[in-house]
Amino acid sequence: MKRFLATKGCLLLCFFAAARQKTDPWLEELLRKQASPLLLHVLNKPDNFQYQLIYTQIDRDKHNRPQFKHYFLNVDRNRYFNPASMVKMPVAFAALEKLNELKKKGVNKYTAMLTDSSYERQTRVLTDTSAANGLPSIAQYIRKIFLVSDNDAYNRLYEFIGQQTLNEKLWQKGYTDSRITRRFVTMNEEQNRHTNAIRFIQDGRLIYEQPAAYNPTPFDFSKKILTGKGHWNRNDSLINEPMDFTTHNNIPLEDLQQIAQSVLFPESVKPQQRFRLTEDDYRFLYRYMSELPRESKHPKYDTTEFFESYTKFFFFKADRGRIPPSIRAFNKTGWSYGFLTDVTYIVDFEHKVEFMLSGVIYVNSDGILNDNKYEYEQVGYPIFKETGQLIYQYELTRPRKHQPNLRKFQLNYQD
Template sequence: MVGSGINNAVLSQTKESWLYTKLDNQASPALKDILTDPDQYRVQVIYTRIDRDKNNKPHFTSYRLFKKDSYFYPASTVKLPTVLLALEKLNELHVAGLDIHATMITDSAFTHQLKISKDSSAVDMKPSIAQYIKKIFIVSDNDAYNRLYEFDGQQYLNEKLQAKGYKDTRIVHRFQYPMTEEENKHTNPILFYKNDQLIYKQPAAYNTKANASPDPILIGNKHVDANEVLKDGPMDFSHKNNFPLSEQQTMLRAVMFPESVAKKKRFNLTRDDYSFVYKYMSMMPGESEDPKFDKKEFFDTYAKFFIYRADKKQKPDYMRIFSKAGWSHGFLTDNAYIVDTKNKVEFMVSATIYVNSDGIVNDDKYDYDEKGYPFFKEVGEMLYQHELKRERKFKPDFRKFNP
């Protein structure tokens, strides 16, 4: 498949059996258990092979495992479109001095909104879109996502994604602190400063459109509600975010290889924007000078599920992983473009799994360490070893991604 979107590639190829056989033949007993019960684990995998031609142009072939885009809670993976649309919005505004480094002061205009005038992670203590993007990519910071969600605005986010053809993606709430559906429709007024001079004032916004799923999405046997009360019956995710796996990988391709997707699916980013995203999407916490992170809490492969996260293993310098992972409510998801600069290997892999053996949603008791992270380690390692052995007519040139 050349230059086609992942949706068409997946639909037009019956390659599930190849990927299943590939994984099953080498699987540990734990992985075999998951592969033989995909409904319980809600597991999905998309592996995409990349072959370069003599001009270094990438050609993609995708292999799909299990159900096409059945619902899973995407957690922090929605931070990727939130970042990309924040960058696009800056480029659309065309305000002199308004860039990712401008000081961003978040005000409040509705219940439960936070006022933010300082960022303790920044050397100069000044909040900015640049600092928020760094924290989102390096350690998946929730507050940073909330600030960009507010800058984008809920209606802008969803209308832009729909217009770009990400038809089933919806982003409708902040993270970490509870807000009602109505409160999440309201986003904060924001002020931007350059050299202590006000250069742009964004008013508070309100989404007048409905973005919830028209049908209930019921998961679990019991759930803990917003008041921390255990309730019988499943949790309804119809008013939660959605980001299907196929749309996740298409969006990652739109970032890493924009020319390989339809024009409308691309983002209006500058060359500097792309360089910034490439640098921080693949950066490890220990490599970051501003902001600095606690190495005990944020070990280097903290947000890199494939291959490395399960063992907290150090990643060799020649491996770069451009990815955005998410984990919440028993769901683990990662969407990655994996590069080995030494052996000239590259591939894309996106996967999600649900590991919640007690069936209680929102109780913070999940099988991430026992089953989730080992799943990503094993699948990632098997695909990487397959890629190491696979012959390529033309070796990839990775200079485009150099920081």
């Protein structure tokens, strides 16, 4: 009887574990059918590489309205991965939403935004040499976030929105498992709860002043999140214990996919899931989510460092090659602590192909974090490239009842 109960308990545990994880065998079979030895090696070791993949097919009806079908591979919203720069995407969207809600005459995304120092370890920003007029603005920060994943730009938008408002916006939209708790600069939990006073200036005149803010709302950190077998701390000492990510930023891959979809295709999600954006906001975001560093005039980038596919992981970054002019990737990427993430919408205007891919992989074979010894180049980027290529080749042959009209995403990158 005890043996039966033990077996029954094991089966229940296996059932609940499987229920948390989403996998469509069809998607795995599609990848395995033509996979390289490297991709097969990764697919055979899901626990080592902690990969998750969402492939979203898009089909249009006769009125060009998109319909979405999601396929999953090893997707588990309870399995933590460090989102790194992926948090910059919802922060950019939320910044524009807050700006629209201010309804202050003369304040828009192009208005000069000066950041003051209001609490310990905070810093001021009064100029921005990358901007055409030499002044910081929400528009300029968003450009830098999507073009090269600029950390300071993210910090300034985090400070403009405020930690409490930022998280409440995400939770109200249904992303209750998500949290954004910190800047990308060394600060403790309390310091990150405080955000700076901000002034909006026009022609040297103050038109709106936002006071410093504090988030009194507690986060639920009851679930411990430990990764790896060791890590280097801030004092450059090796600690032979897992790294603690309990209080770090956290957004499940499914949420990131839906957040991107809600902006690229706002009509495809419920009204409460949408960000309150203007038509100009949408056009602005589509441009900078897809523009390449070499196409940017302000900011101007050194393209030997910020090469064409610098932030385009799926079937581009691995060999730093040129992206075909008929293809655009509207996306955001993140990389840190051995985790690589990309959430992208791919459009091929020549072949009338469109689809979304969202993926994460962990490439840290020695299990030591913060040592900058990760297999990004050897494993991570090649896997993203091959996975993207395999899905793209399938999309080229996939029958569609109605050919998509993709004019909405054909943009002018010259102005």
